[in-house]
Amino acid sequence: MTATVVPLRPDRVxxxxxxxxxxxxxMNDVNRVILDRMQSPVALIPELAGHLIAGGGKRLRPMLTLGCAAALDYAGTRHHKLAACVEFIHTATLLHDDVVDGSDLRRGRATANTIWGNAPSVLVGDFLFSRSFELMVEDGSLRVLKILSHASAVIAEGEVAQLTAQRMVETTEDRYLEIISAKTAALFAAACQIAAVVAEREARVEAALEAYGRNLGIAFQLVDDAIDYVSDAATMGKDTGDDFRDGKVTLPVILAYARGDEAARRFWRHAMSGRANGEAELAEATARLHATGAIGDTHARARLYGSRAVDALALLPPSAAKAALAETVEFAIARAY
Structure with missing residues (x-):
């Protein structure tokens, strides 16, 4: 059974x-920076980093930096290096995440840790983090450095928080929102906020773009939580039910557990413990998620945060860039991958 996500504006796709x-x-300039800065005389570094960077990702976060700069009529070029910096931070976290999760697929391709092993993946992730900080320093703005370095620290905190919450079905919705605000939304927020800094806009514009990115990031992660149970490997680029098998207590599980009777809660405790997470259990889990409305309500929450993201753009004057940013939110809500 596949859920249908209703877009913010249902009259169009x-x-x-x-x-x-x-x-x-x-983005052509951003990609040139990325290719240049991932080079190293240590051949394994560009080989491994290039495998992930060339893996077909949308590069949404650096595009948001450029899109927000366009919405502010910024005519300079500082944001190109900073967008590359954002992508390096994101790529480094993906390398580390795949090691922590033991993932085999990323965007439909074998993960770097599957090909080269865990240690090289972690170390190349560290290399990309270092490159990102070089780019921050080269920009010369202490404000930019503060925003991006803080986001990097918050992301790491969010990943650790998620790890400590793994298999804990009693995790509350508020706690889970805190975790995804850190591990996912923090970089979305920073990617958008730095555009206001380089464009030298006032604090209220900076706050508006930060709110746009943060709410978009939360919505994006909530949709990911839902489609892990209702999509397929060919569409997602990873195996269906990976979160379930890894014991990740995401919002659909939190809602289903809270709404279930004692028998249902026993099922979730047993399944999330890792003792019963095969295909039959995944099918039962998916059925329970639909029966309790957990999938639909996760989508509803994603739409709520998406609406907040669009509302945050109200401060900006009408433009093609503003419209593109708003449609990006709609895409994030309605996407199937």
Missing amino acids: PSLKPLMSLVAAG
Whole structure:
């Protein structure tokens, strides 16, 4: 059974194309920075980093930096290196995440840790983090450095918090929202906020773009939580039910556990413990998620945060860039991957 996500504007199918078209020229410069800065005389570093960077990701976070800069009519080039910095932070966290999770697939391809092993993946992730800090320092703005370095620390805290909450079905919705605000939304927020800094806009504009990115990031993660149970490997680029098998207590599970009777709660405790998480248990878990409305309500929460993201753009004047940013939110809500 596949859930249908209702977009914020149901009269049309949202797309990422407006944002991609808007920032295409700038992304060429960003990609040149990425390719240049991931080089190293140690051959394994560009080989492993290139495997993930070339893996077909949308590069949404750096595109948001460029899109927000366009919405502010910024005509400079500082944001190109900073967008590359954002992508390096994101890529480093992916390398580390795949090691922690023991993942075999990323965007439909074998993960770096599967090919080269855990140690090289962690160390190349460290290399990319270091490169990101070099780019921050080169920009020369202490404000930018503060925003991005703080986001890096918050992301790490969020990942540790998620690890400590693993298999804990009693995790509350509020606690889970705190975790994803840190591990996912913090980089979305920073990627958008730094555009206001380089454009030298006032604090209220900076706060608005931070709120746009943060709420978009939360919505994005909530949709990921839901589609882990209702999509497929070919669509997602990872195995269906990975969160379930890893014992990740995401919002659908939190809602289903809270709404279940004692028999249902026993099922979730047993399944999340890792003692019963095969295909039959995954099918039962998915059925229980639908029966309790947990999938639909996770989508509803994603739409709520998506609406908040769009509302945060109200401060900006009408423009093609603003419209593209709003449609990016709709795409994040309605996407199937």
